[in-house]
Amino acid sequence: MLDFVSPENYQPLTPAADGSALVGADGARYPIHDGIPDFVPATGGEQPLHGNQDFYRTRAHEYDLGNSVMFRMLLAEEEPVREDIVASLKLLPGARVLEIGCGTCRDTVHLLRRDTTVYAGDLSYEMLAIGKQRLEDVRADFSRVRLFRGDAMRLPFPDGFFDAAFHFGGLNLFPDIAGALKEMARVVKPGGRVVAGDESVGPWLAETEFAKILKNSNPLFAHVAPLDRIPVNARDVSCRWVLNGSFYLISFEVGAGEPQLDLDVEFPGWRGGSHRTRYFGRLEGVSPQLRETIVRQAAAEGLSIVAWLEKTLRKATETD
Structure with missing residues (x-):
C-alpha cells in the first residue's frame, strides 16, 4: 500500500491505524474496500467527468460473456491474442507494470505469467471485485499484484514509477484520450513502453462489408486509432491492428520532451543556412x-x- 501516492499532489500516503484508508499529510483519505484502495472522488463536482463509471457498474456481470462472444465472432482464440498483445510491452524480468482499465482482469492474468509486479486499476469497483475473484481462481500470487480503483486521468503514482503501462479495450470511451495517454507516459520511466488499444476497423477495410457489419452492431468500431493524441515525448511509435483488423494497438517508448534537432547543421545548395x-x-x-x-x-x-x-x-x- 505504501507504493501509492495522492493523485492530487503525488505526496506519500500512509495506512490509517484501523487499516480502513490511506491517508495523506494534508488529511485526504482514500478508503480501502476488501483490500482495494479507492482513489475516485465520491461526491460533488469532483466526480469523474464521464459516465464510464455507471456504464461499467451496470454491465460488470455481463462483461466477461460479451468478451467471449466478441472473440468467437471475430474467429479468434482469446488466449493467444491476449498473449500477443501483452508481448508488445517487451517486458523484462522483474518489471513493474501498470494496467489501467483492467476490467475483470482478463489481461492481468497474462501479465502475471511473466516475472512482473502488476498494478491493475479500474474505474468500476464491481469490475475489480470480479477480477479479484478471477485472480483467486487461477491462484495468482497476490504479492505481485495490487488492485486499485482509480481514474486514468488521476493516477496515484509518482513520475517514472513503472517500467511499462498497458490498456486494452476501453480507450474509445475515455473523455480525454490525449490526457490519459499523457498520464500513462508520466508514470512510466524514460525508455519504458506504453501499449494501448481498442476497437477501430483498419482504414484499408473501411468500405468492406466486414466493417459495415461490425459498425452496425457496435458504433465503437467506427473510431479511428488516436495517433494524433499520443504525447510529444513518445518515441519508437508503432500502430498495428489485431483481431482480424478490428482493434488498433498503439505502442511507444517514453522519451523526454519533444524530439531534438541539431539546429546548426548547414544545408548545401543555393539557399544555404541552417x-x-x-x-x-x-x-x-x-x-x-x-x-x-x-x-x-x-x-x-x-x-x-x-x-x-x-x-x-x-x-x-x-x-x-
Missing part, C-alpha cells in the same frame, strides 16, 4: 525584384543566399 537561421533568424520580406537581384548576386559570388545576406547585412550594420 534550421536556426531559417526558422529563428527570419526577417521581413522584400520585393520580388529585390529577391531576384539577391539570388543573382549571391550566385555570382559563389555564396548561398543565407551566407550572402549575413555577409552583406553584417557589413551594413558594422559601426566604426
Whole structure:
C-alpha cells in the first residue's frame, strides 16, 4: 500500500491505524474496500467527468460473456491474442507494470505469467471485485499484484514509477484520450513502453462489408486509432491492428520532451543556412525584384543566399 501516492499532489500516503484508508499529510483519505484502495472522488463536482463509471457498474456481470462472444465472432482464440498483445510491452524480468482499465482482469492474468509486479486499476469497483475473484481462481500470487480503483486521468503514482503501462479495450470511451495517454507516459520511466488499444476497423477495410457489419452492431468500431493524441515525448511509435483488423494497438517508448534537432547543421545548395537561421533568424520580406537581384548576386559570388545576406547585412550594420 505504501507504493501509492495522492493523485492530487503525488505526496506519500500512509495506512490509517484501523487499516480502513490511506491517508495523506494534508488529511485526504482514500478508503480501502476488501483490500482495494479507492482513489475516485465520491461526491460533488469532483466526480469523474464521464459516465464510464455507471456504464461499467451496470454491465460488470455481463462483461466477461460479451468478451467471449466478441472473440468467437471475430474467429479468434482469446488466449493467444491476449498473449500477443501483452508481448508488445517487451517486458523484462522483474518489471513493474501498470494496467489501467483492467476490467475483470482478463489481461492481468497474462501479465502475471511473466516475472512482473502488476498494478491493475479500474474505474468500476464491481469490475475489480470480479477480477479479484478471477485472480483467486487461477491462484495468482497476490504479492505481485495490487488492485486499485482509480481514474486514468488521476493516477496515484509518482513520475517514472513503472517500467511499462498497458490498456486494452476501453480507450474509445475515455473523455480525454490525449490526457490519459499523457498520464500513462508520466508514470512510466524514460525508455519504458506504453501499449494501448481498442476497437477501430483498419482504414484499408473501411468500405468492406466486414466493417459495415461490425459498425452496425457496435458504433465503437467506427473510431479511428488516436495517433494524433499520443504525447510529444513518445518515441519508437508503432500502430498495428489485431483481431482480424478490428482493434488498433498503439505502442511507444517514453522519451523526454519533444524530439531534438541539431539546429546548426548547414544545408548545401543555393539557399544555404541552417534550421536556426531559417526558422529563428527570419526577417521581413522584400520585393520580388529585390529577391531576384539577391539570388543573382549571391550566385555570382559563389555564396548561398543565407551566407550572402549575413555577409552583406553584417557589413551594413558594422559601426566604426
